[in-house]
Amino acid sequence: MTQAHDDSAIEKLEAVRAKYQAEREKRLRADGTDQYRPLSGMFDDFDRDPNADPGFMRAPVDEEVDVAIIGAGIGGLMAAAKLVEQGVTSLRIIDKAADFGGTWYWNRYPGAACDIESYIYMPMLEETGYIPTEKYAKAPEIFAHCQRIAKQYDLYSKAHFQTLVEDVRWQDDASHWQVFTNRQDIVRARFVIIAGGILHKAKLPGIPGVETFKGRSFHTSRWDYGYTGGSPTTPMDKLADKRVALIGTGATSVQVIPRLAETAGQLLVVQRTPSTVGERGNRATDAEWAKSLQAGWQTERMENFTRIVAGQSAEADLIEDGFTKIFGNNPNALAISTVDEELIDLAAMEAVRGRIESVVADPATAEALKPWYNQMCKRPCFHDEYLPAFNRPNVTLVDTGGKGVERITEDAIIVDGVVHPVDCIIYGSGFEVGSGYRSRLGFEIHGRGGVGMTEAWSGGPGTLHGMLARGFPNLMIFDQLQGGIAINFAHLLTELANHASWLIRHCIDAGIAEIEPTAEAQEEWFQTLLGKLGPQAMFFAQCTPGYFNSEGRMDPSAIRSIPYFGPLLDFIQVLRDWRSADSLAGLELRSGTVDAG
Ligand code: NDP
Numbered sequence: 384m385t386q387a388h389d390d391s392a393i394e395k396l397e398a399v400r401a402k403y404q405a406e407r408e409k410r411l412r413a414d415g416t417d418q419y420r421p422l423s424g425m426f427d428d429f430d431r432d433p434n435a436d437p438g439f440m441r442a443p444v445d446e447e448v449d450v451a452i453i454g455a456g457i458g459g460l461m462a463a464a465k466l467v468e469q470g471v472t473s474l475r476i477i478d479k480a481a482d483f484g485g486t487w488y489w490n491r492y493p494g495a496a497c498d499i500e501s502y503i504y505m506p507m508l509e510e511t512g513y514i515p516t517e518k519y520a521k522a523p524e525i526f527a528h529c530q531r532i533a534k535q536y537d538l539y540s541k542a543h544f545q546t547l548v549e550d551v552r553w554q555d556d557a558s559h560w561q562v563f564t565n566r567q568d569i570v571r572a573r574f575v576i577i578a579g580g581i582l583h584k585a586k587l588p589g590i591p592g593v594e595t596f597k598g599r600s601f602h603t604s605r606w607d608y609g610y611t612g613g614s615p616t617t618p619m620d621k622l623a624d625k626r627v628a629l630i631g632t633g634a635t636s637v638q639v640i641p642r643l644a645e646t647a648g649q650l651l652v653v654q655r656t657p658s659t660v661g662e663r664g665n666r667a668t669d670a671e672w673a674k675s676l677q678a679g680w681q682t683e684r685m686e687n688f689t690r691i692v693a694g695q696s697a698e699a700d701l702i703e704d705g706f707t708k709i710f711g712n713n714p715n716a717l718a719i720s721t722v723d724e725e726l727i728d729l730a731a732m733e734a735v736r737g738r739i740e741s742v743v744a745d746p747a748t749a750e751a752l753k754p755w756y757n758q759m760c761k762r763p764c765f766h767d768e769y770l771p772a773f774n775r776p777n778v779t780l781v782d783t784g785g786k787g788v789e790r791i792t793e794d795a796i797i798v799d800g801v802v803h804p805v806d807c808i809i810y811g812s813g814f815e816v817g818s819g820y821r822s823r824l825g826f827e828i829h830g831r832g833g834v835g836m837t838e839a840w841s842g843g844p845g846t847l848h849g850m851l852a853r854g855f856p857n858l859m860i861f862d863q864l865q866g867g868i869a870i871n872f873a874h875l876l877t878e879l880a881n882h883a884s885w886l887i888r889h890c891i892d893a894g895i896a897e898i899e900p901t902a903e904a905q906e907e908w909f910q911t912l913l914g915k916l917g918p919q920a921m922f923f924a925q926c927t928p929g930y931f932n933s934e935g936r937m938d939p940s941a942i943r944s945i946p947y948f949g950p951l952l953d954f955i956q957v958l959r960d961w962r963s964a965d966s967l968a969g970l971e972l973r974s975g976t977v978d979a980g
Contacts, residue, residue, distance in 0.1 A: 456485015843943025904969025
């Protein structure tokens with residue numbers, strides 16, 4: 384506390400701190416991340432792909448390739464495209480979906496759109512010559528762009544879709560991996576890239592009685608247009624006589640609610656913790672601006688955003704949106720530690736809360752919609768139609784006071800003893816983050832000597848740069864465990880793809896059969912991660928529970944899973960410097976030309 388601040392500001396700050404703390408306490412639960420249920424077993428049906436041909440059949444394949452890529456989302460797509468650019472075309476891409484796109488294949492819910500500016504989120508705009516139609520493109524446009532990249536790089540012929548990887552095994556004697564699938568394929572590959580996504584495994588809240596509901600229920604990432612009518616771009620014409628409950632008010636639900644509100648007979652928005660919802664200000668792309676762009680503009684723009692949202696100074700803010708505004712005002716928004724920073728955050732949150740009061744007519748609803756935590760404790764949302772939706776007569780906010788839904792019955796949800804009869808429950812309950820690596824992937828990776836990653840990593844992961852792991856030669860992992868973290872995840876994935884494709888090209892050219900980090904290099908990397916841990920980890924530890932902080936109970940035994948908390952551009956520079964040194968520092972190599980068969 385300094386004398387530069389007047390007493391009333393400090394008093395207000397102290398009151399708000401106490402309020403934030405009390406709201407956090409309300410939400411802490413002993414079961415932490417175990418409160419959720421995977422979409423398997425009893426909930427298998429929730430995971431069914433509503434967009435794929437259920438009758439799809441093909442003969443099993445036994446084949447050899449240079450690289451098998453598991454995951455056809457933006458990470459897998461970028462890895463494949465960059466490998467093709469490097470002249471490595473012997474690839475096999477495997478995904479359980481029926482097309483490229485990953486999150487944009489699955490998330491077809493109404494209102495889905497990119498919350499990062501599309502000019503920096505949609506990759507390879509210069510390579511494909513495509514300019515998004517809007518500053519924040521809608522999901523179908525992003526999905527179509529993924530297909531565009533796949534076509535341009537001739538990736539469809541290299542993909543096995545509707546195919547689930549069941550096991551990945553290193554063959555010590557042959558220096559290659561074998562990838563086994565549910566279609567009885569065996570893909571033998573010198574290198575394997577795991578690009579399974581970090582937020583791809585949908586989860587359900589473990590509310591007592593979930594399984595007893597007799598109406599229709601589904602997760603937002605498996606939207607049932609057969610039930611709701613309409614499509615991602617047209618109104619849901621079958622909901623006029625339906626009572627719909629949407630559970631959750633995270634980034635997904637904020638986009639869904641305005642669309643549901645337009646058509647549902649009754650919409651109950653079931654809230655546990657409010658999101659912060661700032662102005663979006665979407666607009667059509669200015670054709671003149673697009674024409675004026677010079678070669679190299681996309682990387683420059685991506686790096687400008689990433690620099691600003693890491694709190695680093697930039698000559699100009701090229702993006703000028705809600706994200707860059709938060710960090711422009713408060714470079715330490717993700718690691719608040721001084722009174723000055725707290726006061727800036729408080730002003731930003733007062734503005735968020737003030738906006739609710741000025742838009743939402745019913746004072747009790749407005750009050751319940753107010754978020755009470757530091758702005759970056761949850762992913763900030765931006766939407767211009769979310770708050771006005773609560774002024775419609777068919778929309779009711781069911782605030783659970785931080786406790787969540789108490790029980791689900793055959794035909795109703797129960798919150799705080801009140802029974803709300805509904806025809807349909809839609810779960811906007813998010814995706815697994817804190818679960819074990821195997822659970823998220825859905826299969827085991829058996830490295831040297833047949834040792835599974837679950838066993839090898841029972842004391843936490845060991846990697847170099849979050850990508851290469853001792854005991855798992857020629858395996859490249861795209862994840863946040865011990866790796867970079869990003870607000871614009873597409874930027875990180877582009878850089879990981881650059882790194883992996885360079886490394887594979889290098890090994891092929893240099894006749895290197897196996898690469899694997901040394902134990903010392905892994906330990907040194909872990910020490911680097913520990914050195915970056917400080918203020919951001921402290922910041923999240925006091926935040927309201929959510930997937931950013933393992934539901935508020937950061938587990939000290941998970942310390943080895945920490946990401947690189949320094950600025951993302953620094954992490955990217957670490958990878959670039961490592962490549963430029965051209966010495967493959969920290970790797971053990973085994974040379975030899977290897978026949979993948
Ligand atoms: P989230 O995990 O952010 O939200 C889940 C919601 O479900 C929360 O509001 C949570 O409440 C609520 N919930 C969980 N359990 C219960 C319960 N028992 N009773 C009532 N409510 C419950 O998932 P989202 O799918 O919304 O978003 C996940 C991420 O996906 C985003 O953070 C973002 O990174 C990404 N995303 C990106 C978009 C983009 O445009 N790029 C668009 C949409 C999503 P509580 O907060 O209390 O836990």
